[in-house]
Amino acid sequence: MAGSSPRRVMTYAMCVLVLLLPSDLLKSSAAGCGGNLTAPSGGPVTSPNYPSNYGNNEFCEWLITVPTGSTIRLTFDSFDTExxxxxxxxxxxxxxxxxxxxxxxxGAQSVNPITSTSNVMYLRFTSNDSGTGSGFQFSYTSHAIYETCGLSVFRHFPQTGCGGSAVDIASHIGVTLEFCIQACCANSACLSFQYISEKNNCHLKNKLCSVGEKVPFADGNMYDRLDGCPFGYSYLAHTHLCYRAYDSERTYDQALTTCQADGGTLAMPRDNTTNKFLIALKNDANPNIAFWFGLDRKDGSWNYVDGGELRYTDWGDGEPNNSGGAENCAMYFESTHASKGNKWNDVSCSANIRFICEVGANVALGKTAFQTSSREPASVAVDGNTATNYGAGSCTHTVSDYGEDNPTWWVDLGQSYVIDRLVIFNRQDCCAERINPFNIHIGDSDQVNTNPRCGGDHQIDLNQPSISVSCQGMKGRYVGVRLPGSSRILTLCEVQVFSVSYGLTIATNDAYNSGTTNSLTVEIFSDDCDFCVTKTVSGLTAVGTEYNRVFAASDFGDPSRLRLTTSGDNTLILDWIDVYSGYTGLYYRFSCPSNGCQLSTDSSEGSEQLYLDVNG
Known part of the structure; x- marks a missing residue:
C-alpha cells in the first residue's frame, strides 16, 4: 500500500494462564464487530464499516478456534488504521x-501472513476518540500440524550443561519440556536449549555447544537442534532431510533444475511416513493443485530421480495408465480430486505444475567455527545468512589487508560425519577473486590442514555467488577451507556442510586377485524391516582398498544383516563392509571370515551370494 509504514511487532513475556473466553464474554462496540469463530477456515473478517472508515472508540474481540492438532494462519487483504x-x-x-x-x-501497511503455534488465536481491535482509517480485512485457514519441528528435531544430552559462551536468548521459569521445545522451534535464532528438570526451567541458546563446552550437570538436559534446513524448507526427522513445496509452476525438468539450484533434488517419497509428510506439505502450500515429485520412467521403468529402485507406491486407482503413451513422470493429485485425492499419477513430463524439493540438512549450521586470524568472526560463516555483501556483516575476514600465508577457516561439527558435499558462498560486493584457488580439508584432527583434502585446488566462477563441491564418502568432524600460498586474504560468507543419510565402506582384500570389474549388490536388513534397501556398486577394481559409496534412504533402524550378490565370474574378495547411518552417527561393521568373502558366479572361485551378520 502506498505510504505504508513498517509493521510494528511487540513481544511481551507473560505468565502462562489458560483463560478461554466464551462467546458471551467477547466484547464489541458494533454489530458484526468481533465474535467466536469456530469453522476450520473462515472470512472475510473485517473492521466495522469496512471498506469505509471505522468509527471512533471501537472495541472488537475475536476468538478463533480450529480443530485440535491444527494451527491458524491469518492472511490480510488490507490494513489501514490511524x-x-x-x-x-x-x-x-x-x-x-x-x-x-x-x-x-x-498504521497503513502490508501485513505478512501470521501463523499461530496452537489451535487458538485471540484478536482485539481498539480505536481512540479521534482519527480513523479504512480498517482491515483478513481471512483465516487451519493447517494440520505435522512435526516439522518437535522433539525428534533435537538430540538429547542428559545430565549435561553448556559451560561455553552460549547466550541465553530467553529463559522460561516453571514450564514443561514441551513448552521449551515449542519455544525453541518458534525462534529461528534458537539452536539449542537447556532444560533443568528439577526446577522445570528452560533456557534457549543462540548456538550449539561444542563437545568441549558441554559439561556434567546432574539436573541438566541439553537439546541440540538438528534440522539445519535452508530458508523455506521444513525438516523431517524420519529422513534427516529438508523439504519445500514450491507454489510456482514448472515442467518436470525445470522443477528438477530449481531443486538442484537449492542444492537438492525433487522429493522422493520412499515410504509411507515420508509420503504422508509430503502430502501435508503440498496441501499446506496449495491443496487444489497437483505437485511433481522425484519419480519417472524416462529409462523405461519407474525409478526415483536419483536412480533408486521403486519399492513403495501410492498410485491412484487405475494409475499409472500412460494415457496417450507419453506419461513418464509422477505427480500428486490435488487433494480435492473426486476419487484420487493426494494419490500418485503419471503425466507428461512437459506439464507445468507445482513441485516439491528435498535437500540435505546443513550439519555445520550454528556449530563452533575458527580461523587463523579474525577481523570479522569465523562464526558468521555458519549463522545461516547466505548474503554475499561484506558490508552487511555476514562474511568472515582474516585480519590483515596485506594477507597472510595459508589462511584457514574451519568448523567443528561436534562429531564425525560422512560428508556428501559443501556449498560455499563467496563475497560478491568486492574482491571475489581472492578465494581462488582454495582447498577443502575433512578429517578428525583439529590440526585441520593435516586432514585429507577433498579434491585438489578448487575454483569458483566469479560470476556466481556460490559453489557446490562434492566430497562423497569423506569422513570427519572438522571441515576446513584453506587458501594455499602467501599474502592471501580469506573471506567466506557462508559454508554449508551436508552429510549423507547412509554410506558404505567396502574393503577389498590385498590378495592379488581380489579386485573385480563386476558389480556388487548389497541388500541391507534390520529388525525394523524384513528388507530395507538395496545398493549396487561398481568400480571395486583395486586390491587392498577401501571404497566409499553413499546413498539416500529413510531411517530403517540398526542394520543387522547384509546379503551380498556379485554379477559375474571375476572373483571379488572382501575383508569387511561398514554401513554408516547418518541417523545415529554410528558405523556398523560386517566382518568377513579370515579367508575373506569370496564372491563369484563361478562356483570354483567363490559364492554368487553371501550373508554377513553385524559384529557383536
Missing amino acids: DGNDVLLIYDGASDSDVEVVHWLT
Missing part, C-alpha cells in the same frame, strides 16, 4: 493472558 493510536493486537493463544508473543499492528 498510526500509533488505533491498534489490532493478535495473541498467540486463547486470551491476552495466555501467550508470550503479541503482534501489534497499526
Whole structure:
C-alpha cells in the first residue's frame, strides 16, 4: 500500500494462564464487530464499516478456534488504521493472558501472513476518540500440524550443561519440556536449549555447544537442534532431510533444475511416513493443485530421480495408465480430486505444475567455527545468512589487508560425519577473486590442514555467488577451507556442510586377485524391516582398498544383516563392509571370515551370494 509504514511487532513475556473466553464474554462496540469463530477456515473478517472508515472508540474481540492438532494462519487483504493510536493486537493463544508473543499492528501497511503455534488465536481491535482509517480485512485457514519441528528435531544430552559462551536468548521459569521445545522451534535464532528438570526451567541458546563446552550437570538436559534446513524448507526427522513445496509452476525438468539450484533434488517419497509428510506439505502450500515429485520412467521403468529402485507406491486407482503413451513422470493429485485425492499419477513430463524439493540438512549450521586470524568472526560463516555483501556483516575476514600465508577457516561439527558435499558462498560486493584457488580439508584432527583434502585446488566462477563441491564418502568432524600460498586474504560468507543419510565402506582384500570389474549388490536388513534397501556398486577394481559409496534412504533402524550378490565370474574378495547411518552417527561393521568373502558366479572361485551378520 502506498505510504505504508513498517509493521510494528511487540513481544511481551507473560505468565502462562489458560483463560478461554466464551462467546458471551467477547466484547464489541458494533454489530458484526468481533465474535467466536469456530469453522476450520473462515472470512472475510473485517473492521466495522469496512471498506469505509471505522468509527471512533471501537472495541472488537475475536476468538478463533480450529480443530485440535491444527494451527491458524491469518492472511490480510488490507490494513489501514490511524498510526500509533488505533491498534489490532493478535495473541498467540486463547486470551491476552495466555501467550508470550503479541503482534501489534497499526498504521497503513502490508501485513505478512501470521501463523499461530496452537489451535487458538485471540484478536482485539481498539480505536481512540479521534482519527480513523479504512480498517482491515483478513481471512483465516487451519493447517494440520505435522512435526516439522518437535522433539525428534533435537538430540538429547542428559545430565549435561553448556559451560561455553552460549547466550541465553530467553529463559522460561516453571514450564514443561514441551513448552521449551515449542519455544525453541518458534525462534529461528534458537539452536539449542537447556532444560533443568528439577526446577522445570528452560533456557534457549543462540548456538550449539561444542563437545568441549558441554559439561556434567546432574539436573541438566541439553537439546541440540538438528534440522539445519535452508530458508523455506521444513525438516523431517524420519529422513534427516529438508523439504519445500514450491507454489510456482514448472515442467518436470525445470522443477528438477530449481531443486538442484537449492542444492537438492525433487522429493522422493520412499515410504509411507515420508509420503504422508509430503502430502501435508503440498496441501499446506496449495491443496487444489497437483505437485511433481522425484519419480519417472524416462529409462523405461519407474525409478526415483536419483536412480533408486521403486519399492513403495501410492498410485491412484487405475494409475499409472500412460494415457496417450507419453506419461513418464509422477505427480500428486490435488487433494480435492473426486476419487484420487493426494494419490500418485503419471503425466507428461512437459506439464507445468507445482513441485516439491528435498535437500540435505546443513550439519555445520550454528556449530563452533575458527580461523587463523579474525577481523570479522569465523562464526558468521555458519549463522545461516547466505548474503554475499561484506558490508552487511555476514562474511568472515582474516585480519590483515596485506594477507597472510595459508589462511584457514574451519568448523567443528561436534562429531564425525560422512560428508556428501559443501556449498560455499563467496563475497560478491568486492574482491571475489581472492578465494581462488582454495582447498577443502575433512578429517578428525583439529590440526585441520593435516586432514585429507577433498579434491585438489578448487575454483569458483566469479560470476556466481556460490559453489557446490562434492566430497562423497569423506569422513570427519572438522571441515576446513584453506587458501594455499602467501599474502592471501580469506573471506567466506557462508559454508554449508551436508552429510549423507547412509554410506558404505567396502574393503577389498590385498590378495592379488581380489579386485573385480563386476558389480556388487548389497541388500541391507534390520529388525525394523524384513528388507530395507538395496545398493549396487561398481568400480571395486583395486586390491587392498577401501571404497566409499553413499546413498539416500529413510531411517530403517540398526542394520543387522547384509546379503551380498556379485554379477559375474571375476572373483571379488572382501575383508569387511561398514554401513554408516547418518541417523545415529554410528558405523556398523560386517566382518568377513579370515579367508575373506569370496564372491563369484563361478562356483570354483567363490559364492554368487553371501550373508554377513553385524559384529557383536
